[in-house]
Amino acid sequence: MTSLKDLLNLPRFSDLTLLNTTSDRLDHPIKSVEITETPDIEHYITEDCFLLSTAMVYKNQQTELIPLIDSLIQAKAVGLGIKVGRFLGTLDAAVIHYAEEVGFPLILIPDQYSLGSLLHQILDIVWGTRHEELSFALDIQKRFSDLLIQDASNKVIIEQFSQMVKTPVILLNPYWRILTHSIHFNDSNNRADYYAYQIYDHVKHTDKQSGSFLIQDANRKDIHISLIPIKVHENFPHYLIILNPEHIPYPISNFAIEQASMVLSYILFKNERVADSKYAQEADFYKELIDYSAQNHHKEPDRLMNAKFGYIQSNYYQVVHVYESSLLKLSKLTPYGEELLLMTSRWLRHNIKQYFSDGLVFYFEQSKEIMLMIQAKPDNLNESLTKIRSDIAKYLPLNIVFSVGNAYPNLGQISQSHSQAHLVYEERKAQQEVTPIMAYENKGVFHLFNNLEYNDVRFFCQTALKDLAYPEEDSLIELRKTLHVYLNSQCEIARTAGTLFVHRNTVKYRIQRIEEILGLTVNTPEDSLNLRLALELSEEEQK
Structure with a gap:
């Protein structure tokens, strides 16, 4: 990436004079170069533009260059080059002093230069740099695509990416939990979850879910963070965290990181689809269990007991239907609603053991419903379900409700608990007020x-x-x-x-x-x- 400082250090531009003694913008990369003679140019240029001009409209009133400088600062231009000689004999000291005061680079261009020729010379350098960055970005894309074809794990991919950018990297799931991280965090004094929590806290309080910001490292010193959403799902992205992005070496550019992020989204999507296939098998097995239970009238389904799906021998079986309260009244789910329920099922699947040690979670893709199966009598069912509601709401915009079937001592009766839970769910749709936990009740008659x-x-x-x-x-x-x-x-x-x-x-x-x-x-x-x-x-x- 070529900056103004880089340009001024080149021998071919040794006769260009920087009129400022200091300016932070000197290190900004030049993304475009423009020639203008109009005062409202700030509305027509992109960020990080280097502007060239003869300033002929300011010939008789150079102090009007000061508002121009302010407008260029607002437009995030990297600097202004003014050709002297034909229209401006010299540049007014007040203008130079103001540029110095606000830290905006002001470059004096000698009369012998043609601005058109100078523009092409600078663009040759800038475009040559961008070509190198583009080539490197495409190389990164190819390397990551090869990892996708090789079925590389998330850990291998993140470690490869960290080696490319030469800085620590963390990958988070949509619930702000660490999927994997680079080797930099293997030290117990520099834990990845420390940074993940700080980033989650920052996003929660600022609602800024992308971009760069400062947090504190393990030594309580400020550290620069870059947070990049990885779109596996439209509304609930994964997150790539890059520590010290300012240390990323040339020629790695934002475009290169975007290419790596795009391929990473494909890899994460593929891995999730593989997991979904397994979850679908578990849901199908559950359906088979329900059918067997109903048709064989309470007979214990020994032939269906399958430990690989998590079923255990117990004297307590209970089914709970899980849903999102705001979706109950909808005749048809929106794509956002479908995605919300999918995210809910995945969060429950990853965390259910914290609440029910032998709990199983099933997601039915066609009906977009979630069933929770409990296989051991809980100390306090309502308390555990309330804790789930509270915990999941910290990470997803959810107000989940539970429809609870009765508990039975025999797995052969599980179809009754399932039907009861589903009936309570159906009854909820006609209610004006939705209670968080609603249990099936037999008629008192x-x-x-x-x-x-x-x-x-x-x-x-x-x-x-x-x-x-x-x-x-x-x-x-x-x-x-x-x-x-x-x-x-x-x-x-x-x-x-x-x-x-x-x-x-x-x-x-x-x-x-x-x-x-x-x-x-x-x-x-x-x-x-x-x-x-x-x-x-x-x-x-x-x-």
Whole structure:
């Protein structure tokens, strides 16, 4: 990168005179060179522009150059070169004094120069430098692309990048947690999480999520930080942190870092998609478990117990539906809402063991729903869920709510807890006020049947449900389950299909078969009540 200081040190420009004794802008890289004779040029130039002029419009009133200097400072120009001789014999001392006072480089150009020729000479140097920077940036892109093809890990990539820029580097996920860092932080006295916390604190208080700023290092000294968002997701980026970016050697430019960041975003995206494939398998296994539980009527699914997915033998199984309260009323999720739920599921997956030691998290891509499965009785369920709400809100703009199914001692009953959690979630949509934690509650009327004779209860169930009262055939078990969910879903086809993970037409066909078996219409008030009672009583009888 070529600066004014670099130019003035070149032999070919030895007859250009710097009229200032000091100026911070002398070290700024020149990105463009322009010739102008108009006073409002600040509106038409880019940052870091070196301006050339004969200043002929100021011939009879040179003090008007002072407002021009102010406007160029505002436009972040690197300096002003004025050709003397033809229009200005000499430059007014007041102008030189003001430029000195504000630290703006003022260059005196001798009369023998043609400004057009000088512009081309300077651009040859500037463009030659940019060509070198561009070549280096493309080389970095190629090297990182090769790492992508080689399936290199995040750690290898960040270490390679750190070696290129010759300064410490940290990679954070969207929750401001460290994914990996360069070898500079292996020293226990110089921990990467120390810097990550300071950067998170700075962003939280300034809302500045990119750019450069100062924090304190481990020795309480100011250190320059560059924070670069890496767009793996549109609204929730990862972050690349570069310490001491001012030490990055030439010819590494911002463009080179942008190229590396772009390839890094591809690598992170690919790694996340690989993880998503594994998570999808876990969600499919969970669906299979729910179906098996419903069809085999509380039978322990030994053949499905699979330790690789995190399931354990226990006497406590409970399902909790997790959602974002602001999304409950939407008929269709926006891309932002979908991304928010995906980020929620990933945060829960990474942190669930802090709250439930054997907890499992499942994300259903199609329905955009999150299910939490608890496999050990917690000391205080509501307290743990409240802590999750509080902790996740520190890193994501979330107000999550929990719909809680009942706990069961047998994994074969997990479909009941799942259905209950989903039904509570559906009920939330009709509520005006959304409570953070809402649990499924059985209807209180069933305790009235506690003192009835066993045979009377059984006769009532068989009369109301017929072949669906105590079914043994798989097809009848499936129809009984569909009837139970359909009634609990207020006889809505769509809600029933969503809970059962089946198509709407499948639900319609099953309800038709159920009505043929029962000889009645299941959604009439009187018949619906009898069926609900019979289903619950026959269910309790088999426990």
